[in-house]
Every structure is written in C-alpha cells, then in structure tokens.
Amino acid sequence: MATPRSASGVTDGNRLLARPWLPGVELFHADFSGQPFGRHSHDAFAIGAILHGVGGYQCRGARHALPAGTLSLMNPQEPHTGHAESPRLIYRMLYIEEARLPALLGRKRLPRGFRQLNPTDDGAVAAGLAQLAGDFQHGDALGLESRLLQLLELVFTRHGGLRPMQTARRDGGTVAALRDYLEQHYSEAVSLQALAEQLQRHPRHLIEAFRRAYGVPPHTWLLQRRIREAKRRLLDGETLAELALGLGFYDQAHFSGTFRRFTGVTPGQFRATARA
CATH class of the missing domain: 1.10.10.60 (Homeodomain-like)
Known part of the structure; x- marks a missing residue:
C-alpha cells in the first residue's frame, strides 16, 4: 500500500503514518514539489483531500486537476498517475484495505465504490483527515479508532453508495459497563476494538449508543x-x-x-x- 516514490522533486514534508495495532490502515501526508508518480494502483480505497495547491492525475481515460478543497477518491486497483500542477502541493490521503472495510463499517456488504473521483468537499472530510493525522502522531488508540470509523461512515454514505446506519438503540447496560471500564482504566491505552469484543457489540454501535446516553463519544x-x-x-x-x-x-x-x-x-x- 506504499505510495510510489521518485528520485526527483522535493519530498521532505512527506509522512506515511501507520499503527501496528491498526492493520490495513495508513495515512499519507504529502507536501512536495516536482515529484511525479508514475502509473500505479493501490490495493486499498484511497480517501484524500487537497489542502494547498493544485494536484493532477490521469485516471479513467481522462486528465484531472484538483484544486484545494477538492476530494480525491479512488477505488482499489484503479490505475492512475499523479503530479503537482502548482509549485507546491499539500494533501492528505487515507488508505483502507478493502478486506478491512466490513469489520470497520459493521456491514456485511462492501460499499459499491466511488463513482465520482473528485467531488467538492464541504470541509468535513478534510477536517476528519486532519484529526486522524493528529491522532496517528499524538493521540490514543480510542480516539484514533473512533475518528476513523466516523470518517469512513461519512465518506462512504456520501460518496460510496452506503446507506446510513440506523440510530443506535438504547443499550443502557452496555454503555454503563463501558463507562465503568473507562472510569477504572482512564490512564491506560484503551482500544475500541478490544472494548467491542469484550462487550460483544460493534465499535460503531458503542460510539453511538454512548453518545446518545452521555452526550459525548467514549474517547x-x-x-x-x-x-x-x-x-x-x-x-x-x-x-x-x-x-x-x-x-x-x-x-x-x-x-x-x-x-x-x-x-x-x-x-x-x-x-x-x-x-x-
């Protein structure tokens, strides 16, 4: 899932972020000039937002220019190139392996995929990617996992044909058990996936049911x-x-x-x- 590298161009601002306990998920923060990416594909869904400058690539038989404020959405194994059409280009790109999506989204069926490559962003996806980047570098497991699920739900319901999840039912015993666990283990590294397995609920359900009960998500x-x-x-x-x-x-x-x-x-x- 690594992004191709080139010997040319300035790439000192590039960072590829991952956590060993979150397999199949990477976040690429790109900040470069003059670096072309040859024709390639990813074995993952790619969810990106252009922050500064203008990006460009060739895909689906056409050339695309992506100004700041545009999303870049790509399906697995979709061949494309990449380059900067401005002196400097900054974007964030989240890579999610296709096999990881059913568990992360809590759905038996995968989204049908992205039809539109470059929809305009209202700021929500870019903000979500920025929060994820911060959590990858400085946050805790619970916050990172929670924001990842929130962002995936947002992107795939808006752009990937996923139906919105029904409002979590009231689950007083479960959310009380979760609250008590957090109360007792507040200084520890808490994993949302581990909590979900312990309480026998999907992580997304835990987040929404907890928010409904206490007004804020668990993290x-x-x-x-x-x-x-x-x-x-x-x-x-x-x-x-x-x-x-x-x-x-x-x-x-x-x-x-x-x-x-x-x-x-x-x-x-x-x-x-x-x-x-």
Whole structure:
C-alpha cells in the first residue's frame, strides 16, 4: 500500500503514518514539489483531500486537476498517475484495505465504490483527515479508532453508495459497563476494538449508543476523565511530565494542549491560580 516514490522533486514534508495495532490502515501526508508518480494502483480505497495547491492525475481515460478543497477518491486497483500542477502541493490521503472495510463499517456488504473521483468537499472530510493525522502522531488508540470509523461512515454514505446506519438503540447496560471500564482504566491505552469484543457489540454501535446516553463519544469522555484527575494531581504537586506519562498522554505537549482545550487554561496557569 506504499505510495510510489521518485528520485526527483522535493519530498521532505512527506509522512506515511501507520499503527501496528491498526492493520490495513495508513495515512499519507504529502507536501512536495516536482515529484511525479508514475502509473500505479493501490490495493486499498484511497480517501484524500487537497489542502494547498493544485494536484493532477490521469485516471479513467481522462486528465484531472484538483484544486484545494477538492476530494480525491479512488477505488482499489484503479490505475492512475499523479503530479503537482502548482509549485507546491499539500494533501492528505487515507488508505483502507478493502478486506478491512466490513469489520470497520459493521456491514456485511462492501460499499459499491466511488463513482465520482473528485467531488467538492464541504470541509468535513478534510477536517476528519486532519484529526486522524493528529491522532496517528499524538493521540490514543480510542480516539484514533473512533475518528476513523466516523470518517469512513461519512465518506462512504456520501460518496460510496452506503446507506446510513440506523440510530443506535438504547443499550443502557452496555454503555454503563463501558463507562465503568473507562472510569477504572482512564490512564491506560484503551482500544475500541478490544472494548467491542469484550462487550460483544460493534465499535460503531458503542460510539453511538454512548453518545446518545452521555452526550459525548467514549474517547471524549475518557479525555474529560483524565483532565479531572489531572486537576487533582496538579494541586498535589505532580510535575507536568509525571502527569503526562501517568495519565496516558503521548507527551507533555499533548497533555498541555488537551488540558487547555477542555479548561481554557494551561496546566501551569491552573496550578498557579489555584494556589494564589
């Protein structure tokens, strides 16, 4: 599923992101100039958004130009080329192996595939890809898996012929069990797939049923729980580095950014004000 490389062009900004516990899923962040991609195909669905510049490729017997704000949707084994039609091109592309889709989407049948290669984006797909890129690099398993399922549902219902999933039924016992598990294991790396297997529900059902019961998805509830604990430990004098490690954050910057997102202040500001 690797993207072809060329000896020409500037590619220092390119990054191919993957996690070993999420097989068949890769996210390519492209930032290059002057790098052509020869005719090739992927053994995966490709879901991309142009962020800056103009991309171009040949596919289905035609030449396509993709300005910023355009999506690039490709079916598995669909031959195409690729190049930049501007001095600099930035885009994000998510690759999902076809065999992984039924389990990820919770559907027995695959979507029929993308008919339109380059639909205009209303911003939702690009935003979803940006969040995924951040989760691949700095996020936790629960957040990454949750956002991945949300993005796949969005793209394939809008552009891949997938019927919207019915609203999750109320499942009080299951979501309460999930909440209790998160309460007890808030500092650990929590996997949505492992939780789904433990509770015998599809991950998508867990997310929607939990959101319906508590107003937020499980990964948001988990972060809120961590921040609540962080406040207590800050007042007890723990350092930011100790907190980041002990509460399951990627690093100190990730902890500080999450704390500020939920409280409006940095951990240092909270501690200083509380002790004043």
